[in-house]
Amino acid sequence: MIQPIYLYGSEVLRERAAEADLSKKDELKQLIVDLKDTLQRSEGCGLAAPQIGVSLRVIIVDGDEMTEVYPYLKGFKRTLINPVVLEESEEQCEYEEGCLSVPGVYCNVRRPVRIKVRYYDEDLKEQVEEFDKFGARMVQHELSHLDGVLFTDLVAPIRRKMIAKKLVNISHGKVATRYNAKIK
Numbered sequence: 001m002i003q004p005i006y007l008y009g010s011e012v013l014r015e016r017a018a019e020a021d022l023s024k025k026d027e028l029k030q031l032i033v034d035l036k037d038t039l040q041r042s043e044g045c046g047l048a049a050p051q052i053g054v055s056l057r058v059i060i061v062d063g064d065e066m067t068e069v070y071p072y073l074k075g076f077k078r079t080l081i082n083p084v085v086l087e088e089s090e091e092q093c094e095y096e097e098g099c100l101s102v103p104g105v106y107c108n109v110r111r112p113v114r115i116k117v118r119y120y121d122e123d124l125k126e127q128v129e130e131f132d133k134f135g136a137r138m139v140q141h142e143l144s145h146l147d148g149v150l151f152t153d154l155v156a157p158i159r160r161k162m163i164a165k166k167l168v169n170i171s172h173g174k175v176a177t178r179y180n181a182k183i184k
Contacts, residue, residue: 004181031058046060046139050148058080078121084118105167116130117139
């Protein structure tokens with residue numbers, strides 16, 4: 001079911017999400033369906049459970065939205081439950097990011113080029129996978145949400161000052177979105 005996306009200023013976006021209980025299979029399955037439905041409706045490329053008000057360590061990424069720019073992302077869809085970063089490259093790159101929870105704001109963020117992550121997939125099977133290029137960026141962006149970190153926290157201080165008014169407006173509901181959104 002499509003859920004509202006929580007916007008900048010919502011407390012749930014600043015919490016460290018709890019580990020998902022893998023024994024609650026039906027609840028997890030419903031959460032994953034809700035994440036996928038909500039992401040599809042919002043036309044984003046990734047979504048973390050806290051963004052729909054559920055403080056659990058579950059994220060989804062879908063590279064199909066980015067295939068015009070990054071053809072190698074065709075069919076790149078992952079569900080990561082209780083993900084843990086095992087390794088990250090020293091090499092970093094900078095790229096402009098945006099976020100469904102921070103609509104209309106885009107900033108350059110430096111992140112590692114490659115990461116290795118251990119997680120459980122939708123079938124609750126443990127996986128270890130390396131991500132690189134834009135796939136790594138999508139996963140890292142969503143992983144940040146699980147720790148209560150927004151991409152705007154990772155930008156240069158001068159850039160943060162430049163976007164401060166926009167962030168205040170979002171936190172007061174003074175923003176238009178193409179999807180159902182809320183602040184709580």
